[in-house]
Amino acid sequence: xxxxxxxxxxxxxxxxxxxxxxxxxxxxxxxxxxxxxxxxxxxxxxxxxxxxxxxxxxxxxxxxxxxxxxxxxxxxxxxxxxxxxxxxxxxxxxxxxxxxxxxxxxxxxxxxxxxxxxxxxxxxxxxxxxxxxxxxxxxxxxxxxxxxxxxxxxxxxxxxxxxxxxxxxxxxxxxxxxxxxxxxxxxxxxxxxxxxxxxxxxxxxxxxxxxxxxxxxxxxxxxxxxxxxxxxxxxxxxxxxxxxxxxxxxxxxxxxxxxxxxxxxxxxxxxxxxxxxxxxxxxxxxxxxxxxxxxxxxxxxxxxxxxxxxxxxxxxxxxxxxxxxxxxxxxxxxxxxxxxxxxxxxxxxxxxxx
Amino acid sequence: xxxxxxxxxxxxxxxxxxxxxxxxxxxxxxxxxxxxxxxxxxxxxxxxxxxxxxxxxxxxxxxxxxxxxxxxxxxxxxxxxxxxxxxxxxxxxxxxxxxxxxxxxxxxxxx
Numbered sequence: 001x002x003x004x005x006x007x008x009x010x011x012x013x014x015x016x017x018x019x020x021x022x023x024x025x026x027x028x029x030x031x032x033x034x035x036x037x038x039x040x041x042x043x044x045x046x047x048x049x050x051x052x053x054x055x056x057x058x059x060x061x062x063x064x065x066x067x068x069x070x071x072x073x074x075x076x077x078x079x080x081x082x083x084x085x086x087x088x089x090x091x092x093x094x095x096x097x098x099x100x101x102x103x104x105x106x107x108x109x110x111x112x113x114x115x116x117x118x119x120x121x122x123x124x125x126x127x128x129x130x131x132x133x134x135x136x137x138x139x140x141x142x143x144x145x146x147x148x149x150x151x152x153x154x155x156x157x158x159x160x161x162x163x164x165x166x167x168x169x170x171x172x173x174x175x176x177x178x179x180x181x182x183x184x185x186x187x188x189x190x191x192x193x194x195x196x197x198x199x200x201x202x203x204x205x206x207x208x209x210x211x212x213x214x215x216x217x218x219x220x221x222x223x224x225x226x227x228x229x230x231x232x233x234x235x236x237x238x239x240x241x242x243x244x245x246x247x248x249x250x251x252x253x254x255x256x257x258x259x260x261x262x263x264x265x266x267x268x269x270x271x272x273x274x275x276x277x278x279x280x281x282x283x284x285x286x287x288x289x290x291x292x293x294x295x296x297x298x299x300x301x302x303x304x305x306x307x308x309x310x311x312x313x314x315x316x317x318x319x320x321x322x323x324x325x326x327x328x329x330x331x332x333x334x335x336x337x338x339x340x341x342x343x344x345x346x347x348x349x350x351x352x353x354x
Numbered sequence: 355x356x357x358x359x360x361x362x363x364x365x366x367x368x369x370x371x372x373x374x375x376x377x378x379x380x381x382x383x384x385x386x387x388x389x390x391x392x393x394x395x396x397x398x399x400x401x402x403x404x405x406x407x408x409x410x411x412x413x414x415x416x417x418x419x420x421x422x423x424x425x426x427x428x429x430x431x432x433x434x435x436x437x438x439x440x441x442x443x444x445x446x447x448x449x450x451x452x453x454x455x456x457x458x459x460x461x462x463x464x465x
Binding site for chain 1: 365379380381396397398399401402403405406409420422423425426427
């Protein structure tokens with residue numbers, strides 16, 4: 001007789017597969033089945049002729065598990081119960097850690113354990129619970145009667161009496177309720193605890209405005225400060241430092257830029273809508289509307305005697321001079337610009353503007 | 355017809371009866387049943403039944419070393435097991451008699 005081949009790996013994998021399919025059985029039944037199945041499969045494998053797999057004799061692990069389940073006479077655990085069990089299993093380590101931490105905390109503060117600390121704190125919680133109920137009661141009552149009578153009970157003698165009375169009554173009732181609940185079963189006490197939590201959450205929600213409301217301040221807004229210096233006039237220079245006159249400014253879309261303030265000029269302002277436009281003097285109405293489309297004509301103010309030109313850009317180049325003209329050739333004074341360019345030392349003041 | 359469903363309700367009686375005659379271990383019990391004509395029974399059914407009867411206290415176990423291979427776990431009937439088997443056998447024979455009578459009555463219109 002030959003020594004039977006080593007089938008431990010095959011058995012182990014078969015076992016693991018079967019156990020996977022029995023996962024939903026109650027723990028004690030699954031453990032009982034699995035603990036003996038190991039030995040049983042080893043017996044079966046010992047009788048197995050060489051060359052035959054366990055699977056050939058017993059069928060698939062899934063079918064085997066199903067058959068086991070049928071004969072073990074256990075119904076599948078209901079889904080709800082299984083979820084609860086899994087959840088409890090999963091939460092158990094975290095809960096244990098939490099309990100350990102709570103115990104250490106209680107011990108460090110001089111109590112035997114967390115349970116004792118909780119028992120000591122319980123009457124305090126009852127008082128707090130009563131106070132919360134009283135606060136809600138007074139708050140709602142005062143809000144309701146304020147809506148009707150317009151009389152605020154806060155700060156008045158009757159209001160004070162009402163608050164004190166409600167507080168005493170509710171705290172008394174809460175303590176009484178708490179003492180009574182000590183005799184109740186676990187299920188009913190869980191409901192009481194849940195109710196307490198809900199009360200705390202609801203009270204927090206009701207009085208949230210206390211924490212978030214900011215006292216309204218009315219700020220004087222009659223004086224408005226703008227840090228950016230306002231533009232009063234626009235001066236356009238060519239590359240030789242010659243002031244260009246009778247210039248219109250447009251943005252990239254062809255809309256006029258209404259920069260500056262024609263009424264801010266120290267001396268009498270030039271007419272911002274100079275009528276020397278291509279439309280001519282005889283069409284007064286047309287000119288007004290045309291200027292609406294062109295924008296202001298710059299410079300707005302008479303720049304006479306105002307040294308506004310940066311010196312470094314004033315380079316004399318006679319050949320380039322004549323090209324400097326107002327945009328779109330709309331400047332009616334082409335000649336003065338040329339004249340200015342021809343002088344060796346151009347100064348803004350020399351530019352004819354009128 | 356799939357007889358395994360039919361046999362499922364009789365597994366207790368079958369396994370207990372086999373073990374009443376002689377103690378046995380898991381796979382050997384199945385072989386005895388197969389030899390007795392119960393070809394439809396699977397290993398898992400027999401094994402599951404053994405474990406269930408053991409949990410119910412109808413069977414006890416003991417381990418015996420074998421000349422070849424691993425130790426074997428033998429099952430034997432306990433006193434409650436014997437009592438249960440007697441009751442089960444009575445129930446089976448009662449049902450069996452009634453079934454026989456039911457089938458012996460000739461169908462209408464037939465000789």
